[in-house]
Amino acid sequence: MAKDNSIIKIEHLSKSFGDKQVLDDITLDIRRGEFVTLLGPSGCGKTTLLRMIAGFAKPDEGVILMDGNDISETPPHKRPLNTVFQRYALFPHLNVYDNIAFGLKLNKIPSDEIDKRVRKVLKMVSMTDYEDRDVTSLSGGQQQRVAIARAIVNRPKVLLLDEPLAALDLKMRKDMQMELKEMHNTLGITFIYVTHDQEEALTLSDTVVVMSEGKIQQIGTPTDIYNEPVNSFVADFIGESNILNGKMIRDREVEFIGHTFECVDEGFGEHTAVDVVVRPEDIYIIAHAENAKFTGVVKSCTFKGVHYEMFVETDKGYELMLQDYNAFEIGSTVGMFIKPSDIHVMRKERTCNTFDGVMVSPTKVKMLGAEFDCEDCGLAEGDRVTVRVNFDKVELLDNKEDGTLMGEVHFILYKGNHYHLTILTDDGDNVYVDTNDIWDNCDLVGISIAPKHLRITKRV
Numbered sequence: 406m407a408k409d410n411s412i413i414k415i416e417h418l419s420k421s422f423g424d425k426q427v428l429d430d431i432t433l434d435i436r437r438g439e440f441v442t443l444l445g446p447s448g449c450g451k452t453t454l455l456r457m458i459a460g461f462a463k464p465d466e467g468v469i470l471m472d473g474n475d476i477s478e479t480p481p482h483k484r485p486l487n488t489v490f491q492r493y494a495l496f497p498h499l500n501v502y503d504n505i506a507f508g509l510k511l512n513k514i515p516s517d518e519i520d521k522r523v524r525k526v527l528k529m530v531s532m533t534d535y536e537d538r539d540v541t542s543l544s545g546g547q548q549q550r551v552a553i554a555r556a557i558v559n560r561p562k563v564l565l566l567d568e569p570l571a572a573l574d575l576k577m578r579k580d581m582q583m584e585l586k587e588m589h590n591t592l593g594i595t596f597i598y599v600t601h602d603q604e605e606a607l608t609l610s611d612t613v614v615v616m617s618e619g620k621i622q623q624i625g626t627p628t629d630i631y632n633e634p635v636n637s638f639v640a641d642f643i644g645e646s647n648i649l650n651g652k653m654i655r656d657r658e659v660e661f662i663g664h665t666f667e668c669v670d671e672g673f674g675e676h677t678a679v680d681v682v683v684r685p686e687d688i689y690i691i692a693h694a695e696n697a698k699f700t701g702v703v704k705s706c707t708f709k710g711v712h713y714e715m716f717v718e719t720d721k722g723y724e725l726m727l728q729d730y731n732a733f734e735i736g737s738t739v740g741m742f743i744k745p746s747d748i749h750v751m752r753k754e755r756t757c758n759t760f761d762g763v764m765v766s767p768t769k770v771k772m773l774g775a776e777f778d779c780e781d782c783g784l785a786e787g788d789r790v791t792v793r794v795n796f797d798k799v800e801l802l803d804n805k806e807d808g809t810l811m812g813e814v815h816f817i818l819y820k821g822n823h824y825h826l827t828i829l830t831d832d833g834d835n836v837y838v839d840t841n842d843i844w845d846n847c848d849l850v851g852i853s854i855a856p857k858h859l860r861i862t863k864r865v
Contacts, residue, residue: 412437412595418467427453429619440589440596442606445616451599459488459565486563487556491571495540502536505555526554546577563595582608603643615639640682647725649821651681663721664699670750680751685728687747690739697740703733723821758794758837774832775810779859789864796839798858801850808851814844
């Protein structure tokens with residue numbers, strides 16, 4: 406039997422604060438010596454998950470196992486792990502040496518052993534000549550090194566890092582990323598790292614755990630997460646992407662942006678609606694349009710340091726983002742092609758809105774916590790129904806009071822020739838909308854659906 410190399414197992418973990426569920430049935434295995442990053446936008450639950458591993462919060466459901474033992478009820482100071490916080494939490498009245506030695510003194514480690522271990526970690530974090538310095542006189546990067554040294558001097562089995570580089574400037578952050586990676590390789594212990602910075606996650610990690618709305622969206626290596634996203638959220642969140650509606654014609658043949666392309670994907674069926682992801686750097690652009698698969702007009706061209714970023718309107722009216730080492734003149738017609746291996750096909754998470762409802766009368770249905778007028782479909786009061794609405798049949802209104810119900814723009818995805826929005830209602834339901842109108846995240850909107858666009862069927 407193969408040896409289980411997991412150091413931490415999280416099984417069906419859930420946590421709510423009031424009516425807000427911040428973790429929803431999280432299951433995750435973390436291997437010994439691995440650098441794991443919990444990645445996601447603000448409010449996705451990543452810090453709450455880290456705090457529960459640390460013992461600062463208790464789960465409502467599920468267990469956390471460490472080396473096979475349930476530590477869900479174990480207090481933080483009895484768990485063989487240490488946490489490095491974003492705000493460092495150093496003791497301002499102690500110098501560098503005493504800050505690092507604090508935990509060892511608390512555990513009554515012999516003084517000669519303390520001195521040996523403190524000087525070793527000072528060298529490891531490049532702070533050898535700073536032991537007598539007042540921590541308040543140090544730069545942000547130096548304070549972060551001291552915080553890391555204080556954590557690793559206790560020789561934890563697991564080091565937890567909660568956005569430890571967020572307060573540093575860009576250059577310092579990149580330098581510290583490399584130092585953290587080197588420390589991980591030297592120490593050989595498990596790192597669990599929280600960040601919302603995609604580049605940081607891809608740079609540091611052995612494994613990336615992408616989270617959204619309290620759920621794990623995808624677990625994989627940085628390469629897998631970038632090249633093979635499982636859904637449109639991951640594709641949009643990890644780096645720049647062109648995410649487009651498509652149709653799988655047959656195995657290894659897909660249609661999108663008005664053209665048919667060879668691809669390497671199979672098993673989607675024939676004439677199946679799909680999402681297609683193409684990274685900007687994977688669209689090849691050439692000046693001689695007659696030699697290309699499709700053409701377009703350059704609408705913008707911006708120098709980004711290593712490459713130029715261009716937006717091109719294709720011959721079928723779709724807007725694509727491209728990245729190329731060469732600049733192309735705004736207004737010029739260019740040719741483009743995409744290699745089959747650079748086209749990534751994903752199953753659609755949904756093809757229309759689907760809501761549970763109940764008939765209030767033959768011409769009125771209650772769903773999403775509100776009553777909507779509908780056409781008479783021969784159903785009686787009290788019938789439980791399923792209501793389907795196409796994405797482009799939901800109308801959003803500037804004046805939120807004019808809608809049948811209100812919501813907030815929660816997620817925006819550009820699909821090349823329209824926006825696909827996720828609207829979060831007051832009751833916590835999602836309504837999905839296709840629109841050409843431009844909205845911003847957190848905009849409050851009214852939601853209206855014409856009676857003729859409600860497709861209602863009775864539920865058994």
